Amino acid sequence: MDKKLRNLLIGLAALIILVPLGLLAEGETYGEWANDWLQEELGYVPQGLEQMSSLWSAPMPDYSLPLLGDTFSGMSVGYILSAIVGVALCGGILYFGGRVLVKNKD
Incomplete structure:
Protein backbone atom coordinates (compact mmCIF):
# COMPACT_ATOMS: atom_id res chain seq x y z
CA MET A 1 0.00 0.00 0.00
CA ASP A 2 1.47 3.33 -0.98
CA LYS A 3 1.92 6.15 1.50
CA LYS A 4 -0.84 8.40 0.11
CA LEU A 5 -3.48 5.68 0.35
CA ARG A 6 -2.33 4.73 3.85
CA ASN A 7 -2.56 8.36 5.01
CA LEU A 8 -6.01 8.70 3.45
CA LEU A 9 -7.24 5.58 5.24
CA ILE A 10 -5.77 6.75 8.56
CA GLY A 11 -7.50 10.12 8.15
CA LEU A 12 -10.84 8.49 7.32
CA ALA A 13 -10.51 6.14 10.29
CA ALA A 14 -9.82 9.10 12.60
CA LEU A 15 -12.88 10.95 11.29
CA ILE A 16 -15.05 7.84 11.71
CA ILE A 17 -13.91 7.48 15.31
CA LEU A 18 -14.67 11.18 15.99
CA VAL A 19 -18.19 11.00 14.49
CA PRO A 20 -19.95 10.44 17.86
CA LEU A 21 -18.82 13.90 19.00
CA GLY A 22 -21.93 15.12 17.19
CA LEU A 23 -23.98 13.54 19.97
CA LEU A 24 -22.66 16.16 22.38
CA ALA A 25 -24.26 19.01 20.41
CA GLU A 26 -27.65 20.30 21.46
CA GLY A 27 -30.61 20.78 19.14
CA GLU A 28 -31.43 19.35 15.75
CA THR A 29 -28.83 18.55 13.13
CA TYR A 30 -28.98 20.98 10.21
CA GLY A 31 -31.00 19.53 7.36
CA GLU A 32 -32.26 16.48 9.26
CA TRP A 33 -35.55 17.92 10.42
CA ALA A 34 -38.59 15.73 10.86
CA ASN A 35 -42.03 17.01 9.86
CA ASP A 36 -43.17 17.22 13.48
CA TRP A 37 -40.12 19.32 14.41
CA LEU A 38 -40.76 21.69 11.50
CA GLN A 39 -44.42 21.98 12.51
CA GLU A 40 -43.39 22.85 16.06
CA GLU A 41 -40.67 25.35 15.10
CA LEU A 42 -42.16 27.00 12.00
CA GLY A 43 -45.85 26.44 12.54
CA TYR A 44 -46.19 24.61 9.22
CA VAL A 45 -44.52 21.97 7.06
CA PRO A 46 -43.66 22.98 3.49
CA GLN A 47 -46.09 21.29 1.11
CA GLY A 48 -43.45 19.65 -1.09
CA LEU A 49 -41.59 18.26 1.91
CA GLU A 50 -44.77 16.87 3.38
CA GLN A 51 -45.67 15.14 0.10
CA MET A 52 -42.20 13.68 -0.45
CA SER A 53 -41.49 12.58 3.13
CA SER A 54 -43.43 9.34 2.74
CA LEU A 55 -41.31 8.19 -0.22
CA TRP A 56 -38.22 7.30 1.79
CA SER A 57 -37.50 6.00 5.24
CA GLY A 69 -30.76 1.05 22.76
CA ASP A 70 -30.83 4.79 23.42
CA THR A 71 -27.72 4.93 25.59
CA PHE A 72 -24.81 7.17 24.63
CA SER A 73 -22.62 4.15 23.86
CA GLY A 74 -25.37 2.52 21.79
CA MET A 75 -25.91 5.68 19.78
CA SER A 76 -22.14 6.08 19.35
CA VAL A 77 -21.90 2.61 17.84
CA GLY A 78 -24.79 3.48 15.52
CA TYR A 79 -23.05 6.70 14.42
CA ILE A 80 -19.80 4.82 13.76
CA LEU A 81 -21.61 2.08 11.79
CA SER A 82 -23.37 4.76 9.73
CA ALA A 83 -20.03 6.43 9.01
CA ILE A 84 -18.42 3.14 7.97
CA VAL A 85 -21.32 2.32 5.64
CA GLY A 86 -21.24 5.83 4.15
CA VAL A 87 -17.48 5.78 3.57
CA ALA A 88 -17.68 2.28 2.06
CA LEU A 89 -20.51 3.26 -0.29
CA CYS A 90 -18.89 6.53 -1.41
CA GLY A 91 -15.47 4.89 -1.75
CA GLY A 92 -16.92 2.01 -3.74
CA ILE A 93 -18.80 4.31 -6.08
CA LEU A 94 -15.69 6.44 -6.67
CA TYR A 95 -13.44 3.40 -7.14
CA PHE A 96 -15.66 1.55 -9.59
CA GLY A 97 -16.68 4.75 -11.36
CA GLY A 98 -13.01 5.59 -11.82
CA ARG A 99 -12.30 2.13 -13.20
CA VAL A 100 -15.13 2.48 -15.72
CA LEU A 101 -13.87 5.91 -16.81
CA VAL A 102 -10.30 4.68 -17.20
CA LYS A 103 -11.46 1.59 -19.09
CA ASN A 104 -13.53 3.73 -21.48
CA LYS A 105 -10.59 6.09 -22.01
CA ASP A 106 -8.33 3.25 -23.22
Missing part, protein backbone atom coordinates in the same frame (compact mmCIF):
# COMPACT_ATOMS: atom_id res chain seq x y z
CA ALA A 58 -33.96 5.74 6.51
CA PRO A 59 -32.49 2.27 7.02
CA MET A 60 -31.01 3.49 10.33
CA PRO A 61 -33.34 6.22 11.63
CA ASP A 62 -31.51 8.63 13.95
CA TYR A 63 -28.31 6.65 13.24
CA SER A 64 -29.30 3.98 15.73
CA LEU A 65 -30.12 0.31 15.81
CA PRO A 66 -32.98 -0.85 18.05
CA LEU A 67 -30.85 -3.60 19.61
CA LEU A 68 -28.26 -1.04 20.81
